[in-house]
Amino acid sequence: MSSLGELQRLGSSTAGPPRKRDNRAAFFFLSPWFAGLVLITAGPVAASFVLGFTDYNLIQPPEFNGLENFQRMLHDERLHHALGVTFTYVFVSVPLQLAFALGLALLLDRGMRGLAFYRSVFYxxxxxxxxxxIAVLWRQIFGADGLFNQVLGWFGVQGQSWISDPGTALSTLIVLNVWTFGAPMVIFLAGLxxxxxxxxxxxxxxxxxxxxxFRSITLPLLSPIIFFNLVLQIIHAFxxxxxxxxxxxxxxxxxxxxMFYTLYLYQRGFHSFDMGYASALxxxxxxxxxxFTAINFWASKRWVFYDD
Structure with missing residues (x-):
């Protein structure tokens, strides 16, 4: 009885501290993640917000200039062109990519042999x-002597350098984005x-x-998956x-x-060393x-259907 009482007293005396020790251990193991969040993510984000209101060339100390960087955007013709190129890329490539991914998911959902293999290949x-x-390979495929022109030559069609033509260069990048349909396809397949x-x-x-x-069953029941893929792919395309x-x-x-928006941002920051303006961009x-994300969530109330 005495030994049992001693064990009970020992357990009661150590009941409180272990929880605190567990908390300290948890914070200790989580500290690298918190450090990365502050130093790699939160810190640079806060710094870019401050630099957006400054004139900073990476060499001299930043000088506060108020809203001047944002006012420059209103008269920056090249920025407006980059926005147009980016919007065209997003509005054309994302619907085509999702339609292609959904079509292949419907095909694979029919239960063909080797489904795991095809799913891995398409992903x-x-x-x-x-x-x-892949970007370098794409430039070679759509070059003057690339694979695409060789295929056209089989049908007697004289090709061109699709990458070097202003009328078709963006289309080749749209095709490249549509080609990366694997991730939404796998999600569509899981939803089906x-x-x-x-x-x-x-x-x-x-x-x-x-x-x-397909119209009355598949699309309504798959609408949450379509919405999920739509939001992710729009963010990725931008x-x-x-x-x-x-x-x-x-x-x-x-x-x-x-000239994508991100490429123009890169040029302003690291070619022109106009880091203040790049931060504002x-x-x-x-x-x-x-x-665009908020618009998608607002519009989803009209076409996305959940079980409840």
Missing amino acids: LPSLLGTSVA RQIPVMYYEAAAVDGASKARQ QSFTQAFVVSGGTGGPSDST AWLLLVIIAI
Whole structure:
């Protein structure tokens, strides 16, 4: 009994401190993440916000200039052109990419053999599409002597340097973004697998065609997945940089036809050393993405359907 009492007293005396020790241990192991959040993310974000109101060339100390950087945006014709190029890229490539991803997901959902293999192969472009190597390869494919022109030559069509033509250079980057359909396709495929088969069986008994089943069953039940992919791909498209940088050699050419917003921001910051203006441009991009995200969430109330 005495030994049992001593164990109880020992347990009661150490009941409080272990929880504090556990908390200290948790904070200790989380400290690298908090340090990264402050030093790598939160700190630079706060610094860019402050620099957006300054004249800073990376050499001399920043000088406060109020709203001058934001006023310059109203008269910056090249910025307006970059916005037009970026909006065209987003509004054309994202719907095409999602439509292509959904079509392949519907095809794979039919239960073909080797589904895991095809799913992995189709997902691979999403892993490689934003790399420098693929951008270089894309420039070679659509060059004057590239693979695309060789295929056209089989049909007697004389090709051109699609990358060097201002009328088609942006289209090649749109095709590249559509090619990276793997990630949304996998998400679409997972969503299709969650739709109960009994809905389609009941619709087939009522005489509904495949097209009617797609409109009345698949699209409504898949609308949350479509909304999720739409938001993510719009954000990703607005942040596209590597493709345009590599294909155009960092110039946004030819004739600024591939001058993405992010590429113009990079040029202002690291070519012209106008870091104050570049910081203001970065915050404008954040506002643009936030506006489009808010519009999507507002519009989703009209076309996204949930179980509840």
